[in-house]
Each structure stands twice: as structure tokens, then as C-alpha cells.
Amino acid sequence: MAKQPSTRNLSKRSLASHGWLGLLVSAFLYLICLSGTVAVLHLEFERWEQPYIAETDTFTIEQVETAYTQFTERYDDDTHHYYFVFPGSGVPRLVMEDDNTAHFVDGSGNLTEKETVTWTRMLGDLHMYLHLPVSFGMIFVSAFGALLCALIVSGLFAHPRIIKDAFRFRAGGDGLKSNIDLHNRLSVWGTPFYLMVAITGAYFGLAGVVVSIISQAFYSGDDLAVYDKVFTPEPVLEQAVTRPDISKAMDDLLTRIDRENLIFFTVHEPGTPQQFIEFFVKAPEHFTYSENYQYDSAGAFLGTAGYEGGDGGKQILWSVYRLHFGDFLGMPGKVLFIVLGMMLTIISATGINIWLKKRKTQDALNLLWPALVWGTPGALVASAIGFFGLGLSPTVCFWAVLVLIGAVSLNASSQEQVTQKLKYAFAILTGCFLVTYFVVFGAAALSIAALQINGPLLLIALWSCYSAYSNKR
Amino acid sequence: MSTTIILSGALSLLACYAIYFGWAAQKRLWAYAGWAGLVLSIVAWSSALGVEYGIAVGLFVPAIGVWAGIARHARVEPVKPVIQKSAHQWRWRGKSIAINAWHIAYVMLIQLFAFCLIVVALVDRLPISESKQMATGAIVLPLLWGGFAYGYVMSERKWRHVVGLFLVAAVAALYLFGVTHG
Structure with missing residues (x-):
């Protein structure tokens, strides 16, 4: 039976809407999705940046006390927080830090090398605000979460043969059908994940706007009052200013929790009467980032924040991070999120491929788009070479290389040529990077911290090379 | 726990394949059984990983599981030579640019x-x-913003959306800033 005209009309208009919205978000969404997919491994990248640091899954209270003493004696600069990070954070290392500096801690509790996460931060910043000014960039990127919702809805309505084509895939041809089928199959079946990522992604930037509106409307512009209502407020304390009794607090804490779930603790407002210790502890089987245990300066237990079993709204808001970044279930959960994130990245790439292939004419966009798609991974690797090998800013390296790739691609004769050359370029850059990494880190380049990133990277480079070679034939 | 995880994974994959088989062979019973299997797999994942993780994994895994069916059903068409298209002639269209700039500002900023x-x-x-x-x-x-952005772009009478949104936003602003809240 022929489709009703109104249904056809809806599909047609939805497709037009989908196309316009897709073009609007295309390049930005691709960068956000690709960097987000890679950033699922942000904790692993932190280890990879300093692969020679000794790793451990255990700690003692004495280690923590020694590190805290050494750190506070060495750095008496103005800080509102001290932190101690445990292996339960997902990084099997001990780190003592304040708002400005971080040091690794050895088996005796002594401070060792400073922690640097420059490249990992570049990657995270690319995902969270595209290296734009932070406040504007966060809102800008979050807007793409909402527009991704629009794309999901319009995509579903634009697809009149959603059931008929549920498992259809046509490879080869002129590439149009394969791009359409890949785009549609990946889109439809992954909808729950994409919706989740869109909603949680929008939250990070829009929460600030919403909190500002609420604070202006109800709390005379006091943002903190809103956070205190929504989350758990800091305890109001009047106590003598003393060194926090971390040992006593930890002795009590370890009777309440499994020590492998301890993520980190914070000493808030050190050296003031409001000083208190807050332990962030993983809540197994829950998305909530942590349950928080609060202690006063004397190490007396004050209470929990209620993020594990308290108000449902509080739990949802505190769950956004783990849900968005796939930071649950350990490495299997991360692998699942990388695969699904890569699928969303491919959807954003194939969407524009379809538009380009359907156009009756061609111009520079036909060359610039594959340059962005296939050049971004290469630019990320180049930024790592610049950072590790030459000490350059990875952010500057990334954008400089990406712009260079775009400019060079304009001289190519076809988009197929751009794709092929950039696949080879990625493989060559990865080879250069691995050599650089070995030269810089020596034997440490064979540690688990290094190999868990460099091993898969090498495999991707080999696939890239093979793929470029196969296309040539 | 690892046994229940393996069983849950197997159930998810079998359910996906049943949906595929029902689709390919035009047998509705298989498709319904597949969908029921997917619901059951969410329950199984929940018992293996806890309710929160279980629901998420149970909902996300089919996005990967269906590719067994898609790969089986894939057809490879002969590669066609790339057709050289004529060069696009860029012409300055001030009105079109202004209209699209307004749409972008409306969707991304005003909304x-x-x-x-x-x-x-x-x-x-x-x-x-x-x-x-x-x-x-x-x-x-x-969801609301995305839904209305889609509706606005699709609409042939966009001014209605704009006027409607301004009115509702004005009422909301009046409610938030124009009255005293206790």
C-alpha cells in the first residue's frame, strides 16, 4: 500500500530539517564525538603521559600522613583544598595535590615527581569546549547535545523505511548507498546510547546557565545557595584551627567502606575554622560518582552526603559524569563506550558524506571534509609528537597541523585521494610518534601504562595503512 | 557473576539475531521473540551488574549485536567509477545568508x-x-530544545514558532522575575 501523502510529507520535511541541522553541527559534532570517544580513556592517557611512575593498588594511612605533611610543608601557597588520590580513582598511583600542584607519592609516603597531564587535558578540553574560552565553549558544546537530540528525532521521522531497512547494508557502488546504509543502521540501533550522551552532554554546560537563572530568580544571584539546595551543602563548623586528623578519620572510614572503593579525599578550606575532610568513595552498581563521607578537623564523623541512597534527583545529577564518560565496569565498560562513541563519530562523518555525494556539483568542501575526518586523528598524534618530542603546546600543535592538513588537501585531485593520503599520513605519524615515545621514555615505554595506549594505536595505524593500500588497488 | 554476564551477553546477541531472522525471513513470531528476548536480556544484565548498569548495558549492547545480522545480509555492489562533477559556482546570496544566519542564531542562541x-x-x-x-x-x-529546533527547521510557518516561543518565554520570565517567591 502506498504511503499516505501526509506521512511522505512528514518524512520529506523531516529529512530537510535533519539535513539542515546536520550541516549546522557537522564539523563541530565530529570533533566533539571523536575527542569524546578517545577521552573515554582519559585516565589511561594520564598514566601514559608518565609511564615510568611506579604503580600500586595498595596504600597505608602512614603513607597518606607522610605525604600530607611533606606537601603542606613544601607548598604553603594559597589554596582552598588539599587532595589525596587513591588507586580506586582508576589510576593505580598515589597522588598528593592542592589546587595548583600535584605530586606522586612513593611506597614510603615521600613526594616524588610532579604529575603532568598536559596532553590529556588538551584532549579533554577539545571535547568539553573545543579549546574556546571555557565558559562560552562549555555552553557552545552543550548546545550540540540539544541539537543531537534534534538530529535523533528528525532522523527517526525522516526514515519512512525504518523497519523495512532495519538490517539492510549495501557496500560498494559509488559509495552513496553504503554511506546511507551505514549512517542509518548505526543511527537507529544505537539510539538509546546517543540520546543518553546527548542529554548528559548538554547538562555539563547548560547547568551553569540554569543555575544562574535560578539564583537570579530565587536567591538574589547567590549561585552557591542553588548548589547547596541541589547538592549537599558543606557542614557549618566552628572549631579550633588545627592540622586535620586524617589518620583518625581514615581509621573510622575504613570500618565503613571497602578500601578499594576509595577514590580521593579533600581537605576543604585548610587552616580555617570551616576546615573539614571529605572522602569520595565509589558506590558499586550505581552510576553516582561517589558517596561522600565528611569528617571534622579532629577526625570525627559528621555524616554522608546522600549521593548513594538519598534524594533521587541528587543521585541522578551526581550520576551524569560516569554515565557520559562510561566510567563504570572498568575496562569492559570503557571498551563498550569507545565502540558506541566511534559509531556516533562515524554517523557524523557519513552524514556529511551523504550530503556531499548527493550534491550535483563539487567544490573545496569535498576536499576539506575528508581532510577534517581523516586529518583529526593524525593531528592528535602530531600534537603528541610535538608535546613529548619538542615540548610544544599540544593544543597549538593540534590546530596548526589540522589547518595545515586542510590547506594541503585543497591541492588534491579528489576526496578519495585526500582520504587515502591521510590514512598513510596517520600511519607514518603514528610510527614517528612511537619512535619519539621510545626515545623519550626508554624502557618505561614497555610498561602496561604505555602499551595499553600504544598497542591499540599501532593496530589502528596498521589498519589505516592496509585500508589505504586496499583502496589504491 | 561472570557466568550471568556471559549468559546475559549471549541472550542479547541471540535476541538480536532472532529479530534479524524474523526480519529476513518475514516471520513475525521470531521478531516478537527477539524483542521479548531483548527485554529479558535487560533483566538478565540487571541481575548480573545491578539495576543501573544492567539497564544501560542491556539497552546499549544491541547497537553492536545487530551487526551480526547486518553483516550476514550485506550485499556488495560492484564499485562504480567516481564521476567527476562540475565545479560549484559560488555566488553571493545576501538574503539566503541572512536567513540562514537568523535560523542559526534562533536555534542555537535564542532557543x-x-x-x-x-x-x-x-x-x-x-x-x-x-x-x-x-x-x-x-x-x-x-529534549524540549532539540524537539522544538527540529519542529522550527521543518516548519513552513516559522514565524509562528518564533512568536509562540517569545510569548511562552516572556510568561516564564515574568513568573521567574516578576513575582516574589516565598
């Missing part, structure tokens, strides 16, 4: 602030705790 106001006003009326209001707003805001 952002309008829906923030509307959602804050709406959730404030809900008889639930502030945390639940905020959580509801966090979920509803991108």
Missing part, C-alpha cells in the same frame, strides 16, 4: 535562553524536591 527560562519555570511548579526539579530539568531541557 537556548528561552528554553532555559521555560524549563526552570516549569520544573519550579513541580511538587518535588529542588534536586528532583533540577534533575528533571536536566533531562527535559535538551
